[in-house]
Amino acid sequence: MDDWVCYERMVLIRCFEEAVERLFSEGRIMGTAHVCIGQEAVAVGIAAALKPGDALTSTHRGHGHFLAVGADPGRMMAEMFGKATGYSRGRGGSQMMADTALGFYGANGITAGSMAFACGLALEAQQRRTGRVVVCIIGDGAANEGLFHESLNLAALWCLPLVVVCENNRYAMSTPVAAGLANTRLAERGAAYGIPGCAVDGNVVADVRAAVETALTRARAGSGPSLVECETYRLSGHSKGDPRIYRSTAEEADAWQREPIRRLEAQMLAAPGSDPARFAACRTRAEQAIAAAIRFAEASPAPDPATVTEGVFAPD
Amino acid sequence: MKTFTLAIRETLAAEMRRDPAVFLMGEDIGAYGGAFGVTQGLLAEFGPGRVRDTPISEQALVGTAIGAAAAGLRPVVEIMFMDFITLAVDQLANLAAKLHYIYQIPCPLVVRAPTGGGRGYGATHSQTLERLFTGIPGLRIAAPSDAADASGLLQTAMRGANPVLFLEHKLLYPLRWKLGEKLPPPVPFGHARITHSGDRVTLIAWSYMAHLCLAAAHQLAAAGINAEVVDLRTLAPLDTETLVAAARKTGRVLIVEEGPVTGGFGAEIATRIFEAAYDSLDAPIRRLAGPDCPIPASKVLEAACIPSIAAIVAAARELAESTN
Numbered sequence: 001m002d003d004w005v006c007y008e009r010m011v012l013i014r015c016f017e018e019a020v021e022r023l024f025s026e027g028r029i030m031g032t033a034h035v036c037i038g039q040e041a042v043a044v045g046i047a048a049a050l051k052p053g054d055a056l057t058s059t060h061r062g063h064g065h066f067l068a069v070g071a072d073p074g075r076m077m078a079e080m081f082g083k084a085t086g087y088s089r090g091r092g093g094s095q096m097m098a099d100t101a102l103g104f105y106g107a108n109g110i111t112a113g114s115m116a117f118a119c120g121l122a123l124e125a126q127q128r129r130t131g132r133v134v135v136c137i138i139g140d141g142a143a144n145e146g147l148f149h150e151s152l153n154l155a156a157l158w159c160l161p162l163v164v165v166c167e168n169n170r171y172a173m174s175t176p177v178a179a180g181l182a183n184t185r186l187a188e189r190g191a192a193y194g195i196p197g198c199a200v201d202g203n204v205v206a207d208v209r210a211a212v213e214t215a216l217t218r219a220r221a222g223s224g225p226s227l228v229e230c231e232t233y234r235l236s237g238h239s240k241g242d243p244r245i246y247r248s249t250a251e252e253a254d255a256w257q258r259e260p261i262r263r264l265e266a267q268m269l270a271a272p273g274s275d276p277a278r279f280a281a282c283r284t285r286a287e288q289a290i291a292a293a294i295r296f297a298e299a300s301p302a303p304d305p306a307t308v309t310e311g312v313f314a315p316d
Numbered sequence: 317m318k319t320f321t322l323a324i325r326e327t328l329a330a331e332m333r334r335d336p337a338v339f340l341m342g343e344d345i346g347a348y349g350g351a352f353g354v355t356q357g358l359l360a361e362f363g364p365g366r367v368r369d370t371p372i373s374e375q376a377l378v379g380t381a382i383g384a385a386a387a388g389l390r391p392v393v394e395i396m397f398m399d400f401i402t403l404a405v406d407q408l409a410n411l412a413a414k415l416h417y418i419y420q421i422p423c424p425l426v427v428r429a430p431t432g433g434g435r436g437y438g439a440t441h442s443q444t445l446e447r448l449f450t451g452i453p454g455l456r457i458a459a460p461s462d463a464a465d466a467s468g469l470l471q472t473a474m475r476g477a478n479p480v481l482f483l484e485h486k487l488l489y490p491l492r493w494k495l496g497e498k499l500p501p502p503v504p505f506g507h508a509r510i511t512h513s514g515d516r517v518t519l520i521a522w523s524y525m526a527h528l529c530l531a532a533a534h535q536l537a538a539a540g541i542n543a544e545v546v547d548l549r550t551l552a553p554l555d556t557e558t559l560v561a562a563a564r565k566t567g568r569v570l571i572v573e574e575g576p577v578t579g580g581f582g583a584e585i586a587t588r589i590f591e592a593a594y595d596s597l598d599a600p601i602r603r604l605a606g607p608d609c610p611i612p613a614s615k616v617l618e619a620a621c622i623p624s625i626a627a628i629v630a631a632a633r634e635l636a637e638s639t640n
C-alpha cells in the first residue's frame with residue numbers, strides 16, 4: 001500500500017462512518033454503532049503492515065479495521081441495515097462482522113473479548129508453522145480487563161506470533177484514560193510480560209505501519225508478541241446518541257487539528273508534483289462508493305424470519 | 317474392567333493418534349496428569365506441544381482454545397474443577413456459542429470439567445454448574461454416567477464441529493465397568509438411554525445421578541417396584557421424545573438432579589413432559605434435588621445437599637404408591 005492507497009482507504013473509512021452517523025440520525029438504521037472517525041490511520045497503518053495470510057481481530061469499533069483490509073462496503077452496509085446480504089446475514093450487526101478469507105476474524109462486542117481468541121489463532125499458526133502472524137486490536141479501556149493480562153502473559157509465555165495493537169483514543173465511553181488506567185503509559189505494560197511495548201502517534205499512518213511492521217517481523221521470526229500503543233483520539237461520540245458532556249468542545253477542536261486524514265494530505269501535498277485536485281476526486285469517489293453501498297443495502301432483501309434458528313450449530 | 321478415568325484417557329489418546337489436529341490444554345495436565353489423573357501418561361506419548369500445561373488463566377485458556385478451534389485445530393480443554401468454569405463463561409457464552417451462528421466459523425472445541433460433590437471439597441470445588449449453560453444455544457452438553465458412554469460421547473464430541481461441555485463426575489472416575497480392549501463405539505448426541513425398564517415409575521437423571529438412579533432401580537425392583545430409568549446422556553441436545561415416552565409409560569415421573577432445586581435443569585425437563593404428556597400423568601412430576609444453599613464441606617452437611625440412593629428409593633416409592 002503506497003500513500004495513495006492508504007489515503008484512499010482512510011477517506012473511504014471516514015465516508016462510511018459519516019454515513020453511518022447520518023443514517024442513524026435519519027432513523028434509517030437501528031441498533032447501535034461505534035464509529036472510528038479520527039482513528040482511520042490506525043486501521044490503515046495496520047492493514048498496510050499485514051502480509052497475505054495474516055489474521056486480524058477487531059473490536060466493537062471495527063468498521064474501519066474491516067474496510068482497511070478490503071471489506072466490501074456494500075455487504076458491510078447491508079449488515080448495518082440488517083439485510084440478508086450483510087456479512088453476517090443480518091445476524092451480527094455493527095459489532096459482529098467477519099470474513100476469514102480476508103484474514104478478518106471478526107469484531108467483538110465484548111471489550112477485550114478477542115484477545116485470547118487471537119492467541120488461539122496464533123497458536124494454530126505456531127503449531128502448524130504457517131508463517132501467519134495475528135494482529136489483535138483492542139481499545140485503551142479493554143486494557144483493564146483481566147483477559148488483557150491473561151492473554152499477554154500466555155502469548156509471551158508461549159512466544160506466540162501475536163501483535164496486540166491498543167488504540168488509545170483517550171476514552172473508554174465517557175472514562176478518560178487517566179480515570180481508567182493507574183499507569184496511563186499503556187505501552188509500559190509490555191515490560192510486565194517481558195515483551196516489547198512501544199507507543200506511536202496513531203494519527204500518522206506511516207508511524208503506525210512502521211511500528212506494526214517491526215512487531216510483525218519479530219513475531220514472524222519466532223521471537224514472540226509485542227504491544228503497540230497507537231495514540232489517537234475518538235473524534236465522535238462513543239456510540240450514536242452520545243452527548244459528549246464529559247469533555248469540552250475546545251478539547252475536541254484541538255483534536256481535530258491533529259486528525260489523520262488532513263495530516264496525510266498535508267504531507268502528500270508537500271511532496272513535489274502533487275496535484276491538489278486528486279484529493280477532492282478521491283473524496284468524491286469514496287462518497288460515490290458509500291452511496292452505492294447504501295443503495296445496495298436498501299435494495300437487498302431482509303433475512304427470512306423462518307431461518308432464525310438455522311446454523312446455531314455447524315454441521316458435524 | 318476399566319475405570320471411567322481410564323476410558324476417558326484411552327479415548328483422548330486414541331483420538332490424538334488418529335488426528336494430529338487434536339491437542340490438550342489445561343492446568344497441570346502434563347507431568348502431573350491433571351487434578352484427577354485423567355491425562356496421566358499423555359505428555360510422555362504426545363509431548364508438550366500437544367499436552368499443554370497452562371497458567372492459571374481459565375478465561376485465556378478457554379479463549380485460546382476457541383481461537384485455535386476457529387483456525388482448524390481440535391483443542392480439548394480441561395477445567396480443573398467445574399466450579400472454575402465461571403471464570404471462562406464469557407468466552408464460552410459470548411464467543412464459542414456464537415461463532416457459527418453469526419460468522420459461520422465452526423468451533424470444534426471440547427471443554428472437560430470434573431463436576432459434583434461427595435468428596436468434601438467444599439463450596440467452590442463441588443458444584444454441578446451445567447445449569448449455567450443449558451440456556452445458551454450453541455453449546456452442547458454431554459454428561460455420561462458410565463465408562464462406555466464417557467468414551468462414546470467423548471469420541472463424538474472430539475470429532476464434531478461444535479463446542480461441547482463434557483461433564484465428568486468426580487465420583488464416577490474410580491468406578492469400574494466391563495469394557496473390552498477396543499474403544500466402545502461413538503455415542504451420538506441427543507439420544508437418551510433407558511438403563512432400566514419398568515412400568516411403575518420413571519426416574520430421569522444424568523451424570524452421577526443417573527448412576528445412582530440405576531442402583532435405586534435395582535433396589536426398587538427387589539421391593540417389587542419396576543422403575544423406568546432414563547439417562548439423558550446429553551442435556552443439549554435434549555432427547556425430549558424419549559423423555560416423554562418414558563413419562564407416558566408409567567405416568568409417574570421423578571427427576572433426580574445434583575445441585576440446588578431452584579433453576580435446575582430438572583425444571584426444564586418437567587415442563588417439557590408436562591407440555592407433551594400432561595394427559596398421561598397420574599401424579600404431579602416430582603423433583604429430587606439439592607436444597608437452595610451452597611454445598612458445605614462437612615460430610616454430614618454435604619450429604620444433606622446431594623440426593624442419595626436411599627432418598628431416590630424413598631421418593632420413587634412414595635410416588636409409585638401415591639394415589640390421586
Ligand SMILES: Cc1ncc(C[n+]2csc(CCOP(=O)(O)OP(=O)(O)O)c2C)c(N)n1
Pocket residue numbers: 034059060061109110111138139140141142143167169171172173234238
Ligand atoms: C465486557 C464489556 N464491558 C462493557 C462493555 C460496554 N462498552 C462497550 S465499548 C466500551 C468502552 C470501551 O473502551 P475502549 O476499549 O477504550 O474502546 P473504544 O470504545 O474507545 O474504542 C464499553 C464500556 C462491553 N461491550 N463489554
Ligand SMILES: [Mg+2]
Pocket residue numbers: 139140141167168169170171172173
Ligand atoms: Mg478508548
